[in-house]
Amino acid sequence: MRLTLKLTTYFKMLLLIIGICSLFLLLFLSLYLYVGQQEKDVFKVNSNQYKTEVSKLFDFNSKTQVVTINDLTYWDSLVKFTKTKDTVWYNTHIVNEFPTYEVDYIAIYGLDKKNIAHTSNPNFKSNNFIPVQAMMHLYKKKFSKFYMRIPEGVVEVFGGTIHASNDPKKVKSKPAGYMFMARILNQKYFKNLEDMCSSKIKFLDKKVIPHNIGNKKVTSIIELRDADNLVVTKLFFERPSHLNFEKTKELLLIIVIATLISLISAIHYFRKWVYKPLKLVTTILESDREISIYQLKKEPGEFGYIGNLFEDHRKNRSQLEKSKEKAEESDKLKSTFLANLSHEIRTPMNAIIGFSDLLLDEKLSDEFKKKYLKIINSSGKSLVSIIEDLIEMSKIEAKQIAPKFKGVNIEKCLNELFNTLKVTIPDDKNIRFYQQESNFKLTNDILTDEIKLKQVIINLLTNAIKFTENGHVAFGYSVFSDQKFLEFRVEDTGIGIVKKDLNVIFDRFRRVEDDYSISLSGLGLGLSISKAYVEMLGGEITVESVFGGGSVFKFTIPLRYDVTVHEDDESLPIMAFNDTEGKTILVAEDDNINFLLLKTILQKKKHTVLRAKNGQEVVDINASNPNIDLIFMDIKMPVMDGYEAFEIIKKETPERIVIAQTAHSSAEVKERILKAGFSGYITKPLDKEKIFELINKTFQNNVIS
Template identity: 25%
Template sequence: MNNKKSYIPIKVLISYLVLAALFVGVSWFLYSENRGFSETESKAAKENNKILKVSNLLSNIYKTESLARITIQSDSEKDFKNYISKTDSLKVEIDSLKLLVTTQYQITLLDSVKLLLSKKTNNIKELKSIKNKSNDEAALKKAINDLTKMESSLRKLQLEDFIRHPEELGNYQRNVLKKYVAYLNENIPDDSTNTLSKKESDSIITVSKTLLNAVKNATLKKKYTLNFEENKLLQNELLISDQLRKVLSIIETEIIRNTTRNYLEKERSLKRNNQIVTIAAILGLFSTLFFLILILNDFSKTQSYKKQLEEANSTTKKLLRNREQLISTVSHDLKTPLNTIVGYTELLGNSELTKKQLYFAKNIKGSSEYITKLIQDLLDFTQIEAGKITIEKLPFSLYDVINEVAKSIQSVYEQKPIHLSIDIEEVFQNKIIGDPFRLRQIVTNIIGNAFKFTSEGFIRIEVKANIENHFITIKIEDSGIGIQEDKQQLIFEEFTQANKNIEKIYGGTGLGLTISKKMVEILGGKLSLKSVYGKGSIFEIQLPLLFDSSPSSASKNPVIDHSSNKLTAVVVDDDINLLNLTTEILHQNNFKVLSFSNALAALEALENNPFDFIITDIQMPEIDGFLFLKKLKESTIINFDKKPVIAMTGRTDLEREIYIKAGFADVIRKPYSPKILLEIIDSILNNNESHTSTNHAIEQGEDSTKKYSLTSLKLFLSNEEGALKELLLPFITSTKENLVVLEDGISEKDILKVRETAHRMGPMFKQIEAHEIVQILSDLELKESSFEELGVKFKILKTAIVSLFLLLEKELN
């Protein structure tokens, strides 16, 4: 596959940036245009408001002119007051309109309208005054007529005798008439003294008429003058009205022009908005299409690269599987002859040899052990990389593990002047819960490195507990060669050492610290390093802390005394060797035992035999432990009466709660010790809470380089000589028979037969801690493999068992 970078993320980013820039730009333009459009709309609304007000003003002016004409014609004070009120309203409207107009010219025009209205009001007042003066002539005519009527009788006269409504006369006419009436009254005698002659009366009347006629003539002259002034005022009235209409028309025209301009500007703004949106849409479409084509092109290439990567990944996984299989096969193939070499070297070393021959044998043994360690490291590293490491949670003594490992390694380097100090807090006299086998691997690697790279000085081991934070700190300090600062993290990488000369001088594979670090992390802790080049190093291990809550036993192998009231135990196990072991330990502790190699035989026998408790294997042919318990409960013949049934199994995939829920009293994990077996029985029979509810498997703390351990097996046996041999010889015989059955199952391609046989063989090998063989049997029982792979594993298994039996036979002899 070509090593090309994928630019899809960059192109997607650029496309988003371009579209974002386009969006921002268009948004800004649209915002600007919309703001202008809103301003134009606001202006148009104001202009519309002005037009409406001007129209109302014109309408009211026309109404006012009508009132003015009515006022002039009627000469009524009420009409005049209405006109004045309307004129004041017009002025208020003009003032409100002035607040809306924007130019000084319009304001000046409106001020001129107010001025013309004021002039018009004054003009109407003058017309009204002239109208009153014109009425004086009519009053004089009437006075003369009334005087004529009075010629027949003279008496005291009054102003009303000459005119009905004298208050309507002008001041001048009224004053003249008053003087005349007074004159008449002075010269008219009383009725009792009516001494005026007709001649005198006629003379008075004649004189009066003459005076009145003179007044009339003067009034006529004044009338002509008033008519002239009235016509002039009417012309002025028409002129003022015309000027008002012209001014308002100018204002209206200007407002309409502004409104039209605003509408045009609004249309132009809308048009620009449409153009911007259209252009933006086109640009956005082309940009999207452009980048879509680029991205699709890259996506097509990426899919091609992905397919190539998947093929390469598949090939890599296949190569890794092949590597794992190769390492496993080669390692097992190497370990078998190595075990033979080591075994015969030990036998050779025990024979009579010359010093030279002993030297050769020692070198052979040392080289074999080195290769064995390398193979074991490779296997551990492969299992870690494949994620196949299983972690146990067992109660064990951290104090014992640290001391045993440190003292064992010290004995190997006893020729070096190194002072070893071990400081373990007293709290670790109690057992903790964890994986003793993995912890032993870790501290063995680190303490071994400390001794290896320290020529003289000290090695200090400190173990402390942080109870509050629930973790253990194991500090291993040495005064060795130290590690350069830039190489301190490098040493945790696989097949890597601090420098090129380390391997030549000190040896080693470069896997120990890698395995230790990964193993610590799998256990939920961390491994750290502090080192000064030339002065020494400090490795610090931190692991989760969980103390074992079970009560400590008074003795290593407690014995329960039931001699006064012997209890009957039923033991069911298809593995005859483990069946014999369990039976033997129960016999030693005064139990009566009924043992069966299959569940069906046990069910038949229990119909006629009473019992107190049952111990049954789980994985058995035909009837397994769960079905066996179910049949016990359902049986109407067996006197079960809810007697305790203890499960015994090598399975690790089921939690204790599953067994309890099924009806078992407790579960014991294989391999197990007599102590654990007896403690569980005692806790159940005495209704005590089980103290090993997490796991009942025995501690497995043997060195990984050792192929087996008979320590736990010996706990089952009495101290009689030959007891171990009596137990192992049938085991060896049955194993050889099972190997034949297993080989037949593979050749016949009967997978069920292979799995049942592998399961049947496994428990006893677990009991003697033959971990390599147990792992192969577990693979044969549980893993999905082809029959070709099963054949390869069978060959490795057979070789490992033959090698183990050579060692066992040596120990028995």
Template identity: 50%
Template sequence: MKVKKTFPKILWLIFSSSIFFILLYFALFYYTKKAETQVYHSSIEQFDNEIQKLLEVNSKPILVAINNDTNWDEFVNFTKTKDRNWYNETIGNELEIYEADYLGAYDANKNFIIRTPTAKIKTIDFIPKKEMELLDKAGVNKFYMKIPEGIVEVTGASIHASNDPNKNKTPTSGYFFVVRLIDIKFIKNLEKLTDATILLLDTDVDVPSQKHKITSLYTLKDSNDKFVAKLLFKRNFEVYFENAINLLYVIIVAFIINLIVNLIYTRRLVYHPLDLVRRALETGNRKAIKELKKTTGEFSYIGNLFEENSNQKLELIKAKIKAEEGDRLKSSFLANLSHEIRTPMNAINGFTELILNTKISETEKLEYLNVIEKSGKNLVGIIDDLIEMSKIDSNQLTPNLTIINLDSLVTELYETVKVTVQNKDIDFKLIKSKNPAKFNIITDDIKLKQVIINLLTNAIKFTEKGSVSFGFEIDEAKELINFTVKDTGLGIDEDNHKYIFDRFKRVDSDISIKVGGLGLGLAISKAYIDLLGGSISLESKVGEGSTFYFSIPLEYSKTEHITVKPINNIEIIKTEEQTILIAEDDNINFLLFQKMMQHKNFKILRAINGQEAVDICINNPGIDLVLMDIKMPIMNGFEALEQIRPIRPALPIIAQTAYSSSDDKIKIEEAGFNGYITKPLNRDNLFELINKYLDKENYNEI
């Protein structure tokens, strides 16, 4: 009887336990689905916010640049004069700055003036007049529209004087538009920025949800707030629930076994994990999530879900902070760039106007001209740094390895830089190597020189009084050449050491503001050293000075040493009248050549394009030398050289170019030019080349 009475109790216990566990099973299933839904919707919401933020970051540089250009007095004047030369030389050259496909300007009456397109856009005038009316009130606006070439993003701004206090109330002077074509390149760049797959939809339809995908729709609207198209962003959703049911069955079996063995384990296996789930859902407690992951079965999987959700939130916060920091640095860089360019331009324009329109003494005139020359060199330096940084960013630089004598190269740099510190209270020293190179080495001498000059220039700039020294040592064991540039100048705060080689960040101080510049020298130097396979580091303390260390691989050429000849003063040779052909399409540049040579015994001929240069050289055997511009209409300098050289192989042809990077120099040399001179022209360099190739006895030996 006892057995009979006990058995029904056991069956009842099993049955009641089963009912309890069935309820528990459905509770777990409900929590699993709830967690799945919550994580999915939370991820979509985060994805939408991320896309909105990143699209704002993508548009911010255009808004900063267009606001800067349209609040420019010279642009206001252009809308009245419609001076195309001014526009082409200033605004028309900014397609790359805006990363745009079309720039267009309109006057105050909403009449089209001029455009600057890429080859992608053929349509001339497509901006709606209503949009210009909207700009009269809004000042700046962005919208989308369809043109024959496709859907475009248009950013427009009204043009006002820089000192206009009521820019949205006073009549506008004109309108300026920046257009980007939403093509494959645009979408690929946007995919890289957002880390998502993007589809362009031209119909206003709802997109069904996809398994394991989160999506975000961004509607493109025209100036009347009407639908134009949609951008569909897709990203993989790496949270899966397929095994939830199976894992729950495992939990059921484990629960029954543990219930039979010991009911005490119920609390540990059910209540405690559920409590962790509750704490994770209510507060996002990371300790609870960590403990939940350590449990078994489905609870551990739910812990992974919570951790994934938490990690996504942290990644979003980091991405937001990084995007905001990048936006701030780029905005700061653009503002600094505008300042650094306008500063020398202000000096050039201002002192030129004083010379032209005021009565000044010869002493004052000479002083003003020196200021103009210095400002022009500063402006060229800024432009060169920007071009070089652009090439670095687009991976267009490659090392041009040559055989050099390292001792001679360092000595030549020392003699060159020493001249620049004669007027400063600085002890400039070259530290002789204790372990010099046994043979000539193989490296890119141009980039190596530029790195050393950049570091020395910085050291001299920031050292008012004290010493600047540099040198190198050979480490044959590690196959490295170790360079050192040391100064006793201002020094750099330790907190700024990690930013010192960043391209968009400059360590600001009273002296750095005084000496100016974009702060790209160290970024370019690091890029060159990385290109050569080396490394660079810094030691510095405020008030004690700085020491830069950099190393490049040691590779011997196993040939005789190369000796570097000293640089002698230029002597102008006196000859009978000789004929020089100047191939130059720009009238101002040709006038400058004429004025430089007017006191020399030269007969000057001119060709305004490459074809004329070829014809003149063929029909005039008396031409002694050609100064060939690289960029000319009809036929450029390289093409003209190819046609002249077979007919006049001994004729010296010197390239004159506005391109000044080391890669451009290599291209010119490989093309077969005898030499080259860069713009802006340097009179001493010009006559050094002319003398070299018009001295026919020496030229035949070259």
């Protein structure tokens, strides 16, 4: 009887164990399938996001060429060229600028669809391959982008109809012709696009690879269509999806086996190890709550790993959203900056070219000639200022600029700036310009970079004067000895800045756009450069402003006194020196126009001018002509640069006076020139008064020494 009871009990326990095991098997099988489904869903979301990202980045990769052709096709000179077919103009304005357009081929067609001119890279042999049908479509659309196969490979073609600059783009007016740009989809093109979207890219003509999760990669296909909207080829994008659910599946299988072996222990810990994590997974899938992911990560075993996967997915999605926003913002900023740059450069260039053309009129009076020449000179200086800002910003971005600390007399520095800037205020502005009293007079020199400090103050004062019509512009400094810093202050009663713009005015290529500021020139780099300089000096810059009520800019620099002992050199007598004339001057210049300008300037003082076209010629002429009094040495020359030529000349004729001339105006270049031993330097564009002053000073110092 007892044996029967024991067998019955054992059988019931066996049935219970089998039932519980079946239940757990069913449970873990469901979990296994559920995780597999989640793997597919997550992969599908990543795949869709990837397709959207690829599409946007693919279009963004062509933005530069789109902006360029839209700019060029609304150019009066290009309209004129379609009629005159002036090859000199074409070579000067298209061929010479061809490398900057970042394309492999440029062609201009007349309205009769016949090729007028074309330019291409040496490895681009095809010509006149644009189909007539493409021009017919372009005539209606004014702009098109399509793809073609040519012997060199697949090319991306941008087309635009040519119009006058005053022709509104929305009016369907008759164009003067057609302009096409093309670039080969070569290794360089793919490398750039692959870097942008972190993907592998290849042509996909026949075999289509399905979108699956077996290879753990997300893919996207972009069709490249010709002018008739027919598919030419396809681009296949592929990137690892970083999804790894295999370990999760393996762990689930281990759990199933462990459950069969340790059923009783599994029942005891079921609620703790299974129920709670599953609830968290469900909560995450339904609401994507961050706190649930954090709690799931803390769970032991496979559920913590699933939490890491969910966290990785969340981070990837967040990163994709940030990348999208960054790409869109960069696209917008780049387009805006390019448009602004084009406008800012064309404005002074228009004045230079336009008034130069008017000067050719033989009947023009001397009064108008002087007026036009002043405008050309002013526009040239504006153009140089724009280029210098661009170069300076590029050097800052490349971290090629470092501060040069030395002792600076702050009082003297600010007085010089005041005297320099007060004469620049336009007469039509009712502005009171003055210096504010400091809370403490500095008697010792401060250790800082004087050039960069002055540039920051000049930038802030120039802006203040520009945006102020009535009231005052003032500047000064305060000393905070206990905190060991100086605070400089520039305030004005100008138009002020809207509150929403205060956070972006120090950003690169940003400008506050309103009815007043739009009428003023500038690339929006002045405040960015100032901020970079202040941070180099170890300080911070801030702004307070009320729209319509003026602005106050403040920046700080560390308060460090210069302990270097300076001894005044009173051994040199003060000598009067008249204008230097009748000297023999050797000009080392490889550019014909620059040489002609410098020669004309020097001949006004009756100097005899010799010329060398490269560094080697300078050395040879100097060695064969002992009567040379002075050498103007261009730093950048073929065969041998100015530094090499200078070293040889100084070894052969140590007494020879050599002045450097360079197109670079940065403090680093000037310091290198003077450290090399040159007697002086001039920067381009050349100023005749500065040249005469430098020659007089150089010969005077030479006589004294």
